[in-house]
Structures are given as structure tokens and as C-alpha cells.
Amino acid sequence: MNPLTAVSRAKISRVNIRSVNIRSVGISSLSAIGHIRPSRTQASKVQTAPSVKAPSVKERAKTEQLDIEQHTAILEMGVAIWNQWRVSEPFTIPNLQNADLSGLALENVNLAKANLRGTKLDRAYLYDADFQGADLRGASLNHAVLIGTNFCKANLSDACLAHAYLAQSDLSSSNLTGATLTESDLRLALMAKATLANARIADADMTESSGLTPLQVESAKDAHLALLPADLKYLPEASCLHPKEATKERQEEKAILEQTASNQDSQKQGSSVALSPASSSIVPKVVQALDPSFRRLAV
Numbered sequence: 001m002n003p004l005t006a007v008s009r010a011k012i013s014r015v016n017i018r019s020v021n022i023r024s025v026g027i028s029s030l031s032a033i034g035h036i037r038p039s040r041t042q043a044s045k046v047q048t049a050p051s052v053k054a055p056s057v058k059e060r061a062k063t064e065q066l067d068i069e070q071h072t073a074i075l076e077m078g079v080a081i082w083n084q085w086r087v088s089e090p091f092t093i094p095n096l097q098n099a100d101l102s103g104l105a106l107e108n109v110n111l112a113k114a115n116l117r118g119t120k121l122d123r124a125y126l127y128d129a130d131f132q133g134a135d136l137r138g139a140s141l142n143h144a145v146l147i148g149t150n151f152c153k154a155n156l157s158d159a160c161l162a163h164a165y166l167a168q169s170d171l172s173s174s175n176l177t178g179a180t181l182t183e184s185d186l187r188l189a190l191m192a193k194a195t196l197a198n199a200r201i202a203d204a205d206m207t208e209s210s211g212l213t214p215l216q217v218e219s220a221k222d223a224h225l226a227l228l229p230a231d232l233k234y235l236p237e238a239s240c241l242h243p244k245e246a247t248k249e250r251q252e253e254k255a256i257l258e259q260t261a262s263n264q265d266s267q268k269q270g271s272s273v274a275l276s277p278a279s280s281s282i283v284p285k286v287v288q289a290l291d292p293s294f295r296r297l298a299v
Contacts, residue, residue, distance in 0.1 A: 075104075099120070109126065113133045116131075117137045122143060123144060134155070137157050143163045155174075164181075181201045194216065196219055201225075
């Protein structure tokens with residue numbers, strides 16, 4: 001090939017490349033073939049995404065309050081509409097925190113996994129309702145009808161259930177720590193693995209409850225005042241003693257009182273009877289205070 005021809009062809013190719021309209025081709029296509037590389041400022045503009053501002057505390061509280069008002073309004077429309085909404089929104093957790101639902105008829109309502117902290121449900125009719133896994137901490141359910149209700153794995157710590165009708169309800173694996181169950185009806189209720197630590201169960205009817213263990217009952221308050229199943233051991237009144245120790249203590253006190261009475265009779269007849277060393281060592285202070293003559297004999 002003639003050298004002049006080769007030089008002329010090279011000049012023509014350079015002219016053709018320079019004459020290309022760069023704007024029409026685009027920076028990305030030219031950079032792909034290696035002729036033009038984008039500048040650093042252009043690359044940063046392309047790669048960086050717009051920053052999303054996190055909502056403030058006030059905005060989150062406002063949104064939560066709107067959810068509570070919206071969910072409360074749906075529930076007040078009726079159980080049928082509420083349960084239908086729960087089916088259509090399976091991933092939405094109902095928020096009814098601190099809502100006032102007292103006296104409502106909510107039979108068969110689906111409140112599983114709902115946020116019911118501090119909610120007022122006093123005297124509400126909740127027959128066969130579903131509270132499985134719900135958060136009911138500090139909720140008020142005094143005098144509520146809860147027959148057949150499902151409270152399995154629900155958190156009822158510090159909740160008030162005084163005079164509530166909980167017959168045939170499922171409280172298995174529920175958390176009743178610090179809850180008030182005074183004079184509540186728990187007949188035929190399932191109590192397996194329920195936590196009753198510091199729960200107030202005075203005058204609660206638990207005679208036919210199933211799944212209760214002595215450890216559960218002993219962890220509660222006023223357990224000696226509750227109506228317990230027959231298979232549970234007797235719990236002494238306001239005592240930390242083991243039941244066997246408490247029974248032994250009562251037998252010893254009874255024996256001392258009987259001996260005190262016999263000593264008083266013998267003193268009247270002019271005779272003196274000495275006490276046994278065992279009885280004199282366990283003389284209750286109450287008996288000593290009430291019977292001065294017995295105190296002299298014990299000395």
C-alpha cells in the first residue's frame with residue numbers, strides 16, 4: 001500500500017470520530033467503547049440516591065394515634081366487618097391501645113396479636129373471643145364476660161380481671177404476672193403453664209381448673225383465700241412455711257392449749273401439774289399473754 005494513502009485514511013478516520021455529535025450518542029455509550037469517560041461530578045450525580053428523612057417522634061405518635069382512631073372506628077362498625085377486615089389485612093397488627101371499649105358486644109371477635117395495652121373492656125361481652133398472642137398489659141376487663149375466650153400465649157400482666165367470667169377459657173401459657181383475678185370465675189379453665197407470679201386470686205373460683213400446679217398457686221398472692229382444685233395441697237394462711245411444717249406447728253399449739261386448760265383445772269382443785277420440757281420450749285407468746293398462771297408454771 002502507498003504510504004500516502006495510509007496517512008490520508010488515518011486523517012479521515014480522525015475527522016469522522018470528532019464530527020460525531022456527542023450529545024446524540026450519550027455519555028454512557030461512548031464510555032462503553034472507551035472514547036469518553038464521565039467526569040467524577042457526573043458519576044456522583046448518577047450513583048447517589050435521594051436521602052429519605054426519618055420521621056420524628058411527634059410524627060410517629062401522630063401516625064399511631066390515627067391508626068388507633070381508625071381501628072377503633074372499624075371495630076365499632078360490628079364484629080362481622082372487623083373480622084372481614086382482619087382477613088383482608090392479614091399483615092396489619094390492630095392497634096387499640098388505651099381505647100375505651102367498655103360494654104361493647106364483641107362475641108367471636110378476632111383480636112389475636114392485637115395491641116390492647118391499657119384498653120378498657122369493662123363489662124364487655126367477649127364470649128368465645130380470640131385474644132391469642134395479644135398484648136393486654138394493664139388492660140381492664142372487670143366484670144367482663146369471657147366464657148370460652150382464647151387467651152393462649154397472651155400477655156395479661158398487671159391486667160384487671162376482677163369479677164370476670166372466665167369459665168371454660170384457655171389461659172394456657174399466658175402471662176398473668178401481677179394480674180387481679182379477685183372473685184373471678186375460672187371453673188373449667190385451662191391453666192397449664194400459665195404464669196401467676198404475684199397475681200391476686202383471693203376468692204377466685206378455680207375448683208375445676210385444669211393444668212394448675214402447686215408451684216403456680218404458691219407464686220400467687222392470697223392463694224389461701226382462693227377456691228382451689230381438690231388435688232392441690234393446702235396452702236397455709238399468710239405463711240412461707242411448707243404445708244407439712246405449718247400443720248406440725250398447729251398441732252403443737254393445739255396440744256399446748258389443751259394442756260393449759262387441764263393445768264387451770266388442776267390449780268382450781270389445789271394441785272399442781274408440771275409441764276413437759278418439750279411443751280415448755282414451744283410455748284406461744286399469745287398463750288403466755290392470755291394466761292398469766294400458765295406463764296408461772298412454764299418458768
